[in-house]
Amino acid sequence: MLNQTDLARVDLNLLVLFEAVIETLHVGRAAERLYVSPSAVSHGLGRLRRLLDDPLFLKTPRGVVPTARALELTKPIADVLAGVRGVVAAATPFDPATSTRRFAIGAPDAVSVVFLQPLLAAVRAKAPGIDLTLRQLLPVPGESAPERAWRGAFADLDDRALDIAIVPMNAVPARFDSRLLYDEDFVVAARAGHPFAKAPTLDRFCAMHHLVTSLGGDPHGFVDDVLAKQGRSRRVALTVPNFMLAMAVVADSDLIAALPRRFVQSHGKAAGVVAIEPPMPLGQSQLNAVLPRAAATDQGLVWLADRLVDAVGRKLSTRKTRSPHGTEGLQHRVRATQRRPVRDGAG
Missing domain, CATH: 3.40.190.10 (Periplasmic binding protein-like II)
Known part of the structure; x- marks a missing residue:
């Protein structure tokens, strides 16, 4: 355990480095995310190992694997970083009626058409000074794991190039929160x-x-x-x-x-x-709005996420048509992307 004296020698950047390595499980990819050299990441890991008295990550031919201690630290470190990011984001009180912020939302184009018009109406009515940027999101071709397929969106959230990313996956990395929009x-x-x-x-x-x-x-x-x-x-x-x-x-x-x-x-x-209606069940997927944990203390992001959920709810409440397959196959699409490379198309 670190005492108060030990905290004086803790570099917050080391926690950011830990987060990047635990998410990518690769020193080179962590370096790319952090815009530093692989040697800098290796040096930082050495400092972390000495600080925490644990190897943390073990080398393999394909990257690194976390130790049991590293896995235990994943959520606490994510919470610490989320709190720090939230302090920075919450420095200025948010008032939608007077705010002139611009928010960036990323989503596949077939998803954007579901929420865009009702969201625009809500923003015009409650926050006339707020502007929006909408970006099309596409998975990385050839990636089998959803967290790898949508890593570009996650990187943009980390860099605050995006405020919210809407992606078809259930479990998101620990440093993010998510809200279910619709099936x-x-x-x-x-x-x-x-x-x-x-x-x-x-x-x-x-x-x-x-x-x-x-x-x-x-x-x-x-x-x-x-x-x-x-x-x-x-x-x-x-x-x-x-x-x-x-x-x-x-x-x-x-x-x-x-x-x-x-x-x-x-x-x-x-x-x-x-x-x-298709002649065979094609399954379903869940669309989730993903945002940094800092959103918990960023009143502007909380407001935008609430408006997004409301916009989708209003849009879908006017369309009562449901799939004849009910909830059967709810995870089919998600499981399919985990078994094979994630395609960047529909069917």
Whole structure:
């Protein structure tokens, strides 16, 4: 245990370094996050080991693994850093009626359309001086673990380049808090009058020409995994880099696509696109708003997170359509991303 005299020699940067290493489990990646050299990280770890009288991290061919003591320290150190960040963030009292802050929110484009309009209305009504920046978030192609796939969003939260990131994952790193916004599932999107809508059977689904949303152009989506379990396959005739383009292409072609239900509900009618229940369960995912723990003492971020949750609630309260699959497969999409590389597209 450190006594009061020992605290005088504790460098807060060492705790930040510990946080980076425990999150990345790699000295080089921790160095990249902190914008320092790997040797600086190694030197800092040496100081931490002497300070805490424990090896903390053991080298492996793929990086480092934490000791039992390091795992015990993860949450306490995250709480300490969250408190420090909160003190800094809370230096100026927040009043939404007079604030002129700009907040940055990151989300996939199919998620942004669910909350953006009601959030803008709430901000205009309660905080006319506040401005928003909306950024599109995309997972890192080829990463199998969700925390690695969305590491860019987490890094931006750490650097305060983002205030809130909305991502499809349940468990977030210890230095963040999260709020569940809604559960999402997928439907088959097709132009109005598409012949598939008359008889949406599995055989006809497999016979159709499909579109997959994929930033990197990978034609294999999670729908292909579902089909493979049934000994089926399909033809992916086109890939596009985002959901909005997918909607536009589907509206003007005979291609069909698996798209998020609420995205199609929000924009499908205007585009001439209908939502068709898939011939097999495609599972669901949870969309969570992730924000730094410092938000607990940053009144502005708390206010924004509350407005975001309210905006989603109002938006969804006007749409009572639920998936016929109920809660079955709630974790399917999340578990699927943990078993294979996280795709940057829909299906």
